[in-house]
Amino acid sequence: MTPAVAGGAPARTTPPLNRAQVLAAGVALADREGLAAVSMRHLSAELGVVPMALYKHVADKHDLVAGMIDLVVAGYAVPPPGLEWREGVRRHVLAARDALLEHPWLRPAIEAATQRTPAVLAHMDTVAGAFAAGGLSYDLVHHGMHALGHRIWGFSPEAFSNPPAPGTLPLPAPSAAEQHAMMAAVAQQYPHIAAIAIDTATRHPLGACDDQFEFEFTLDLLLEAVARLHVTGWSSR
Amino acid sequence: MTPAVAGGAPARTTPPLNRAQVLAAGVALADREGLAAVSMRHLSAELGVVPMALYKHVADKHDLVAGMIDLVVAGYAVPPPGLEWREGVRRHVLAARDALLEHPWLRPAIEAATQRTPAVLAHMDTVAGAFAAGGLSYDLVHHGMHALGHRIWGFSPEAFSNPPAPGTLPLPAPSAAEQHAMMAAVAQQYPHIAAIAIDTATRHPLGACDDQFEFEFTLDLLLEAVARLHVTGWSSR
DNA sequence: CCGAAATGGTGTACGGCGTACACCTTGGCC
DNA sequence: GGCCAAGGTGTACGCCGTACACCATTTCGG
Known part of the structure; x- marks a missing residue:
C-alpha cells in the first residue's frame, strides 16, 4: 500500500515479459522440438502465461517467426575485414x-x-x-x-532427398533380401x-x-x- | 431390382470417385485458390462429397499433396532427343x-x-x-x-523478396513524400x-x-x- | 498525492483444421 | 440369395490462430 521500500503489497510476482524474451523462447523451443512445436499455445505455456498474452508482444504468428528468423540472422558471425x-x-x-x-x-x-x-x-x-x-x-x-x-x-x-527427418517412417526395417x-x-x-x-x-x-x-x-x-x-x-x- | 439392361433402379446417382480425380481436383483447386485453400474439407466440398470420403483415395493430407506434385511433375515437357x-x-x-x-x-x-x-x-x-x-x-x-x-x-x-504475394499488405499506398x-x-x-x-x-x-x-x-x-x-x-x- | 491512462496478463469463444472410428449403402460375384 | 469389398456418411476429438471484453498493476501529469 505505502509506496516504495519493500514488504508491502505483492507488487508483481514476476517481471513482465517483453518481445525479446518471447522471441528467444521461440527460438529455444524450435531448437528443442522443431518449428511445428512453436504454436502460440505451446510457447505461451513454456513462458507460464496464457496464449493471448503473447499478442501483447507479437502482432501474430507470422510476426513471431519473422522475429525468430531476425534474431538468428542478426547473430550470424562476421568475418574479419x-x-x-x-x-x-x-x-x-x-x-x-x-x-x-x-x-x-x-x-x-x-x-x-x-x-x-x-x-x-x-x-x-x-x-x-x-x-x-x-x-x-x-x-x-x-x-x-x-x-x-x-x-x-x-x-x-x-533436389536430393533430405534425411528421412525425425518422426517419419517408423516402418520395420526391410530384410536384406x-x-x-x-x-x-x-x-x-x-x-x-x-x-x-x-x-x-x-x-x-x-x-x-x-x-x-x-x-x-x-x-x-x-x-x-x-x-x-x-x-x-x-x-x- | 432386376439386374441389367436399363430403366430400373437409380443404380448409382454418380460414379464413384477415384484417386486420379481427387488429385486432379486438388491441382485445379490449388491453381485457382492457392495451396492454402486445399484442405480436406474444402476439396471434398468441391467434389460434392463429405471430407472423410477422400480418405478412401488418399492416405492423408501429405499423400494428397505428394500426389498433386507427382501429377504435375509427370507432365513436364520432354525436349527432343x-x-x-x-x-x-x-x-x-x-x-x-x-x-x-x-x-x-x-x-x-x-x-x-x-x-x-x-x-x-x-x-x-x-x-x-x-x-x-x-x-x-x-x-x-x-x-x-x-x-x-x-x-x-x-x-x-x-534470396530477394518475391512479389508481395496476393492478399498481403492492404495498406494505403504511402504518399510520394x-x-x-x-x-x-x-x-x-x-x-x-x-x-x-x-x-x-x-x-x-x-x-x-x-x-x-x-x-x-x-x-x-x-x-x-x-x-x-x-x-x-x-x-x- | 490522486486519478487517468497505458501496459500487460486473463477468460471465453469461434471457426477452421486433420483425422479416428463406427456405420451404412451399393455393386459385383459365387 | 447371400456375402463381401468398395466407397460414402456422421459424429467427435483435439489441435490451431486469434477476436473481444475484461481486469490488475504500474506510471505519470496535474
Whole structure:
C-alpha cells in the first residue's frame, strides 16, 4: 500500500515479459522440438502465461517467426575485414551456414517467410558489400547475389532427398533380401540415379552425400564463375 | 431390382470417385485458390462429397499433396532427343520452369515435401541421363545435379523478396513524400542494396528484376562451370 | 498525492483444421 | 440369395490462430 521500500503489497510476482524474451523462447523451443512445436499455445505455456498474452508482444504468428528468423540472422558471425572479396563472401556464407546448422528449423522458416525483416536485409546488404569491396560492378553484384540465392542464408536448395527427418517412417526395417530386390527394381527404373549411387558408394564407402562438400563445391563454382565474369568486364546489357 | 439392361433402379446417382480425380481436383483447386485453400474439407466440398470420403483415395493430407506434385511433375515437357548435353539439360530445366510458372503453388509444395515420389524420381533420373549423355562421369553428374539444386524443379532459391504475394499488405499506398523519405532511410542503412536498386533502375527503367533472365543467367553459369570441369577431367577425389 | 491512462496478463469463444472410428449403402460375384 | 469389398456418411476429438471484453498493476501529469 505505502509506496516504495519493500514488504508491502505483492507488487508483481514476476517481471513482465517483453518481445525479446518471447522471441528467444521461440527460438529455444524450435531448437528443442522443431518449428511445428512453436504454436502460440505451446510457447505461451513454456513462458507460464496464457496464449493471448503473447499478442501483447507479437502482432501474430507470422510476426513471431519473422522475429525468430531476425534474431538468428542478426547473430550470424562476421568475418574479419580486409579479406579479398571472394574470400569475404565465402566466409559470410559459411558463417551463415554454421548458424543454420545449429537451427535446423531456420531453413523451412526462411523458405516460408514472405517478408524481409531488418536483420535479413542487413545480412543481404553485408554480403552485397563484400562483393562490392572487390570492385565488382553493382550490376554484377546483383546477379551474383541472385546466383547465390538461398546460399546467402546458409543452405542450398537440395533436389536430393533430405534425411528421412525425425518422426517419419517408423516402418520395420526391410530384410536384406527385400532391400536387394528394391534396389534392383530402382536400378531398372532409374538407371542414372542408380549409377550415381554406385559411383558415390565406391568413392565414399561409408555414407551418403557429404553435404558440406556439396555446399562448398557449388559455392566455389559460383564464386569462380562470377570472378571470371568480373575480370572479363561482364555486363547484363 | 432386376439386374441389367436399363430403366430400373437409380443404380448409382454418380460414379464413384477415384484417386486420379481427387488429385486432379486438388491441382485445379490449388491453381485457382492457392495451396492454402486445399484442405480436406474444402476439396471434398468441391467434389460434392463429405471430407472423410477422400480418405478412401488418399492416405492423408501429405499423400494428397505428394500426389498433386507427382501429377504435375509427370507432365513436364520432354525436349527432343539427340541434343548436345548442355542444351539437353537446359531444356529439361526450362521445361520444368514452364510447368512451375503455371502452378505457383508447386514451389512451396515441393519445398515442404519430405518424400520423393515416383514421377519426381523419374524426373531426376531423366536430368541425370541428360548429363550422362554428354559422357560426363557419374561423379561429375552427381555434383552437377547438386549444383543445380532446386533449379531441377524449375525454380531458383530466391534470396530477394518475391512479389508481395496476393492478399498481403492492404495498406494505403504511402504518399510520394513518404516514399522518398523511406527510400532515403533505406539507402542510409543498406547502402549496397540501394546501389543495386539504383543500378537496376538505370539499366531497366521500367520494372524490377527480370526473373527469367536471372534464372537463365545462373543456369548457364552453372552449366558452363560444369562443362569446364568436365573437359579438364575433374573428379571429387 | 490522486486519478487517468497505458501496459500487460486473463477468460471465453469461434471457426477452421486433420483425422479416428463406427456405420451404412451399393455393386459385383459365387 | 447371400456375402463381401468398395466407397460414402456422421459424429467427435483435439489441435490451431486469434477476436473481444475484461481486469490488475504500474506510471505519470496535474
